[in-house]
Amino acid sequence: MTGLIEFQHVWKKFRRGEFHNSLRDMVPALASKLLGRQRHDTVEPREFWAVQDVSFSVRPGQALGIIGPNGAGKSTILKLLTRILRPTKGRCGIRGRVGTLIEIAAGFHQDLTGAENIFLQGCIMGMTRKEITARFDDIIAFSELAEFINTPVKRYSSGMNARLGFAIAAHMSPDVLIVDEVLAVGDWRFQRKAFDRIGEMVRGGLPVVIVSHQLDRIASLCTHCLLLDRGRVVKRGHPDECISEYVANAIEVQDPSAAGLPFRVSAVEIEPKGPLRSGDWLTVRLRGEVLASAGPDTRLGVRVRSLQTAQVVFGLDLTAREPGLLEPGSFDATVELQLNTGRGYFSIETPIWNIRERRELGQGPQAVTSVDVAAFNGGTNLHARVRVEMRPAPEDRELWSA
């Protein structure tokens, strides 16, 4: 059967707070149910929409990544898809056998041995006993737990647990694959193995839905992407686009005057916008103003952060290059960076800090770029060429600051 994933204008309502669930509460509950039909389209004071009018469909060969902050409704969407929850409004579903890499060890019973749990968990995931028997040895080999397979699972470490769970899930032959944050399984080596295995399944031409906070994984596995926020679709499109938008909005850009920041960066633009090759030059254009609160201790910079590791890989102090940035006025800065990095996603941030207090005061907007091919293109370090044009501030501003 060709697998299909369908999500048509789905809404899902949840209740906040505690339910009353003793028999004493049954009578009022039944009474209210009999008296008025529950309304699907309004939310009571204690209710909220966890998913609002989300639609997508995934065909064979497509892999949809769903990203968004916590509470955006990503896991709810997966639960709706897998029929654990039912939509309040709209229709959704999966045709074909579902392979889920979600909660891969949830069905384990602690008192049973690894081998016994393979059958149990396999059946819970929807495999038949015949299939499990046929793949039993492969599962054990993949999990690398051959010597512990007759040990009760309660004696396993959490990594062993996860390895066994992943090995079982990875040996289903599903029509549709759903993956939720299980990419961090076991040690580093096993994680790579697991990731390769998922990639294999994704490239096998199934319809796939992946939910993850590891954006580089989404970028490398998915063909399409959905950015959610508070249950709504904020953006749909190519993963690169959605990831850029997500990361760019992840940091709340503070109002500089309210936060007491000495700089107001109004725009960060990058050129070219598409994926780069390692060693390519990236042009970053900053536009903004130096406010009156800028002093000799304040600094505006540009830095490059890897989104995989969240580490800063390169930082540049614009103020040191262009002392004019300490005088109030507006500026246009062009920074050309040679990205001699490996493959991955990088955010171009505009940090503002105070060197005397040694703390970061805040951040301006940011942009995201990706380096697609790790072919090393020359250069020994991140190179930067900086050009800053200053325009003096209008008269009234100077008066104001005086």
Added chain:
Amino acid sequence: MAESCCPELASTCDGQPICYTRVAAAPLSSRSARRDADVTTIHTNSDSVSPVVTAPAWQESPAVEVDDTWLSSSDQDRSIRHNLRVIIYDELWHYRGLMYELTRRDIRVRYKQTVLGFAWAMLLPSLIVLAGGMVRYAMAYVGGRHLGVEDLAGIAIKAVPWSFFVGSMGFATASLVGQANLVTKIYFPREVLPLAATLAQAFDACLGVVSLLIAFALVGVDYGLAALWVPVLVVCAFFLTAGLALLVSCANLFFRDVKYVVQVLLMFGIFFTPVFFEPEMFGALGARVMMVNPLAPLLEGLRLSVVMDHNLLDPLVVQGRHGVVLAWSPWYLAYSATCAIVALLAGLLLFHRGESKFAEYV
């Protein structure tokens, strides 16, 4: 491995006009080959040159699917017949392997790291027989009668199904709430959880039956043709128990005090069910009232057919101290069988109805 993708994207959130073009350069890795399959060019003006290879994932109107019954929506109330077909074929039959595994798990777990091992299965029935023997001894003593082997054999044969019933109810009540991690995380028909708990108890009951057969052979109880009624009675008892197991497990998920109500009812249930005694001891009216409990005719039927070699199609009239008592009528069996089937159907249908809310309420 070289790849250069430059998507020029202009898309809107609501998925209306989307211009989405991507050019991939050779040579292609497997990944870029896959990405190529999705090269999608949708232009708002229709005179576009590039063909649309696949629809983008966010396309509003999906490709025409004639059969979309696999989609789930909020209004799932269909006919009883449709629901039953779904439950029995799509859920129970399809997931029979899971039911088997869960049953095996419940049995294995019960006997792992235990002192008693399989003797555990015999503990509750043996205690019931002992307690029943004491009660009956006292009754016989007061009534100035002799306590016969049949009396003890009668209690023993009723003790096994009663302990099956008590055990099933106890384990089934906790089956959904106790495995909330499964209920909220993985999809499978939830009926299998209480049913597996019941089946695991049935396994214990089978052990009880085996030991009963050995004991009867030692004591010298003769079986007649009437013992052929046993399968019918066993099936009825299983259906009744399974139906009630589904109901209590579901009820306990929504209302947590159901567990305590069930516990209390089971504790005193033995006094309202003819296990220690026979209904005819309560007189003509009392016997009828006793038989209202749908388990009573099944237990009595077991005793009469196995120990007394009585054909259940014939009524049985006993001469009591205060007159003639109707101890058995075939209608009792019909009543119990009806109750069993109604309980099972109601259990399955109500459970199915509540199932979609389990993950939210558990």
